Amino acid sequence: MFWLGFSLGLLVGLALLVGYRVWLELKLKNLLPDLKSDTLRATRSSLSRLLWAIAFQQETCRDLENQVERWKQLLYLAPIGYIQVDEENQLCWCNQQACQLLGIQAPAAARPRLLLEIVRSYELDELIEVTRDAQKPCQREWTFQPTCADPTNLSQQQAIALRGIGIPLTRGEVGVFLENCQEVLILSQQRDRAFSDVAHELKTPLTSIRLVAETLQSRLDPPLRNWVDRLLNEAIRLSDLVQVLLDLSQLEREAGSCLNLKNVNLPELIQSSWLSLEPLARKKQVELDYGGPSKLLIQADEPRLYRVLLNLLDNSIKYSPSGASIQLRVSLEPHPQAPPESTQQWVHLEAIDSGSGFPENAIPHVFERFYRAEPSRSRRYPHPSASSRPDNRSPASDLHPSYGSGLGLAIVRQIIEAHRGTVSASNHPDTGGAWLQVWLPWQPSNLTIDR
Structure with missing residues (x-):
């Protein structure tokens, strides 16, 4: 009986061992069907193939760890x-x-x-x-x-x-x-300070030249008076350029503190700026196509916002073909860069012309000072007389680089950023012309809008 029980136990143990070995082989075959190494495929034993795979994976992990270490060191x-x-x-x-x-x-x-x-x-x-x-x-x-943990070194931080x-x-x-970006900021500040210093130095002699030219203008007869008229126009042009540089410097130094904010009806201001540019628009037979509310009050510095509108419209008039229309759209929308949960509404102002648009390589630079994308942007327009300026405001040629100075869009960006807004430039997908978009913050608490 003892030997019989021993034999039966041995047979059962052998059967379990064989069954486990078969089960193990099946599992190994399932684990190793995708091995592509010729060395592993040449190995008949599944266990050997698994050992080779483990060694291969360990070697791969070491290589990856070495690569990570090298990248981390770099x-x-x-x-x-x-x-x-x-x-x-x-x-x-x-x-x-x-x-x-x-x-x-x-x-x-x-x-x-x-x-x-x-x-x-x-x-x-x-x-x-x-x-x-x-x-x-x-x-x-x-x-x-x-x-700084040491209070004695606070001045050094x-x-x-x-x-x-x-x-x-x-x-x-x-x-x-x-x-x-500190070095870039310092260089930019030094550049702006140099522009400001030069503008201050030029302002006094230019004023003297202008006064002398105006005095001679009434005392000379043609053709000598024509030369004085040209001299006076150039002096006015340089004086306006100097004033723009001084305004830019003031906006950069004082940012929003130099703004005199009050309730401004944006559509009315747009109409006023278009009337100032009507002589230029009539000469090119360009019309304004306005789309937006009839009344929209926003908190803004009216003279500076008026300057922004003049520069945008003047820019559109210059590059629009004869007989075209300039689209000006005003709406209230969420800012595209605002978080999805934000509910704040922004004033979205779009100026779209039908011209040739900006060259693609020029779009990142159109708001830089003295940047002109092409020579045609420097063409001149007649300087309107002071008597034709409504509300004693300066015409666009006083404010925008109609003479090709390249400062019009630069001052637009500076004024909009001082209002804590944003401005961007691109080409419109439908007209192919320049597409300038301005975003200004809007608070509905004490402001109204009429459709």
């Missing part, structure tokens, strides 16, 4: 800052340049901390949140003030201009590239 030594946070906004990793820009130390892997505890920059924190919500690269510029580009990563992580 990123660490890169001349641009980089930080990476997890889904809870804890700082995971940053490179050497980011540590210098933000005035922090590299985080310890064992003790992750919230980014806002290490870097007191709510703009950076907001950029990370916007990037995570949008799931696309986002960009923002701001002035960063480094914190200088604010720097930063540009951040957020990139969404996997598992809710976000990477941010940080660029130091």
